[in-house]
Amino acid sequence: MSNTLRISLIAVASAAVLAACGGSDDRNDGYTPPPAQPPVLNVTKVDGRYHHNKSQQDSGFRAMSDMPPSASPAAEIALPALDAQAQTKAQGDSLGGPILIALPQTVAQAQTAEQLASLLHWRQDAQGQQVAALRVQAADALGIRLGLLVQALPDAALLRFYPDSKTAQGYETTGAEINAVLRLNAQAGEQGQAARTWWSPDLGGDAITLEIVLPASAAAEALQLALPSISRRFVDTDSDAALQAPPAQRAGLSKERIPSAGSCNLDMSCYSNGSAERDAVARMSFVRDGKGYFCTGTLLNDAIQSDIPYFITAHHCISSQTVAGSLQTDWFFRTASCGSPYLDARRTTRTRGARLLYTSNVGQGFDATLLALNDAAPPGTYLAGWDARLNNSIQKVLSLHHPNGALGKISGGETQNYANCDGRHCRAATDGRGRYYEVRWGDGTTEGGSSGSALFTQSGHVIGTLHGGTASCSAPDEPDFYGRLDLAFESGLKNFLAAAQRPF
Template sequence: AAALRFTADGAYGVRLGVLVQSLPEGAVLRFYGEQGAGAMEVRASELQDIAARNARGGADDTSARTYWSPDFSGPQTTLEVEIPAAASPAAVRLSVPRLSHFTLAPAQAEQAFAQKVGESGSCNVDATCRPEFNDQSRSVARMIFVRDDGKSYLCTGTLLNDAASSGTPYFLSANHCISTQAVASTLTTDWFYRSSSCGTATVNPAAVRVTGGAALLYASATTDTAFMQLNSQAPAGIVYAGSYFGGVGVGTALAGVHHPQGDLQKVSLGSVQRYSTCVDNSCRSSNADDGTFLTLGWQEGTTEGGSSGSAAFVTFGERRYVVGQLLGGTASCAARDGVDYYGRFDTSYRTALRRWLNPAAGL
């Protein structure tokens, strides 16, 4: 066994970009933060599968073979390499040419700000204060992922149920967040990342981080859809959100559950203003037949960076269903008359998603 420790002063999370050229059969890479904290490990066979999946997704050889570790909410991450006793150390060929870290001034590192708590605008509504959205809250996760530039990014995603209620961890977010398999492989998700009680700035102690990345099943800019299957099972206590592919009309009340600025989970309430078509970050008004986005105005709350990919929910009776995911828009706490654009789930469902969510229905 061998161990290498990487430290980034002033960072509250360090992810290692490990380029794996070869490992002997039975080898294990293990990652951990401060001594005594929990560790995460990945086997050589799993790394081979991830590299093959990335390559099939179009990644070049270096990107395909680069495995991004999780971070451990501190300035240190240790990589430990363990090989079987009979294996030759010469069979280990790996390097760590890249790091991705979340950096703050050292004076801030001990503050709650380091967990992104309190960074969102003051008009946002604490999800814990709206218990009627508890089921939706438990289906939504904060996303952290690494792009080809080596930088880490935040978005929001939602766990989706399928027609068979199979428990398969299908996960919906935005194409502008994750559009390639190489990036999907870096995904970590934070579940139950909300306040411990209404109006507080403390993190729910039940919050759970899931590593392992995801398989990207479908990505489209037409509706800004990224549809994935998590490689690790979602934690106990989550809810698989239902989805509605019948379409919703202008004036329909919708709700968003999301992580603005990566903050603790928030709820926004609004309604459909019109249909739109969005291309290259430019959106124009359209109609129900041609528009691939729903344009929402907000009565309570708003969205911000980090909210991207989050679901909009429609209410039927006592149940709520996903009808779209967030591209972005002009809404903010400072622009209460701004609007946001959500890719239409009914369009992406008919185009592709029913292949996984309801295969018995055919294409």
């Protein structure tokens, strides 16, 4: 089944209180890229394309059947359940921002490297390597990310993460990969404990085991890690849309718990609109101050077709390098086909974070952030085109997004007006030239979690990123507001998207 969106015309409104998607996070205002930038080409529009890199980069994720059994008995840390009232209040406090899905929890037993070292029991394996393990269980958690505070970590160290479920996936990384992420924080001038913290991937479940393997040449004292806190997912993602991988891909995997979206949202797999562009869209999860969030982001092409995985989202989602380093992305996160009970067989996750290139805040800027993923874009993904020329006429547009962190949805509508936003309200620009587009939907809507998603023209070119609005299933005629790409382009995006040579 392949439908075409109506994209109907809706009347203009002059002001709206932000609720559905956006919000203000003006930290890191004025961040600019490093001074040594390559020349910029006189290019203001680039078409989309599928990327050239067809090789399969190792994502670090492993089926549990492919993970070696843990070679060392694990020390145990048990954490209590979070107070239900605190969780409810945290969700209420997050209204107007990205969707809150996880809360921090202190790990009193491992606040310092000395405390964690006292918990680990090292043994030698058959290859002479030193191995130790730690299991953390958080009662009632739906997923756990370990916040490892790194003081010293040998590049040659191997870190493996095991969920309790044998039908889930494990993860494997190296000290070198972790140190590379933390170096980006230091190079961006970010300091403090958060800048030295690396967040493990969310593998699902209420427990995770970390196994550390040091080469025979390294002493256990060469490792100095602490675990001051975890980020524990508390949002119940159970829904009617809990799908399996297709039978040929299932390999014993259980049904995946997937958030649900409002009933008026439209399955992107059911429409011919955006059939290529949807391959550029990812669900984002990330950690800020120990809290976990959902947003949406989109891969962008660049003028020289470098295959750098440029990724655009909202400033109120990610506004610092430290948060960018925690980024986890889910690709092809949609139904296999319209009405299918299965996930797309290509569904895959990347969790190596990203490099912050540009960010512009809400009140004075355009609520836009440009990242470069530390992972290569997965095979089969699309690099969306963009149009940084002035788009000043009413035109049909669409958005591809993950409302509430759900499977991919599509919305169709029209740009109506220019507006200015301050983080709480958006109002029509009196001079007719605001920093945001006002959009009214004729088909579908957006929700929290849609934040940062791209606004596409009918020709498939990105012209904005979702800041927020009041559109919803219960208020379908209300507007949404998108930061203007043309203004963000002149402000700094052009140093990357229109660079005459690779900028890094």
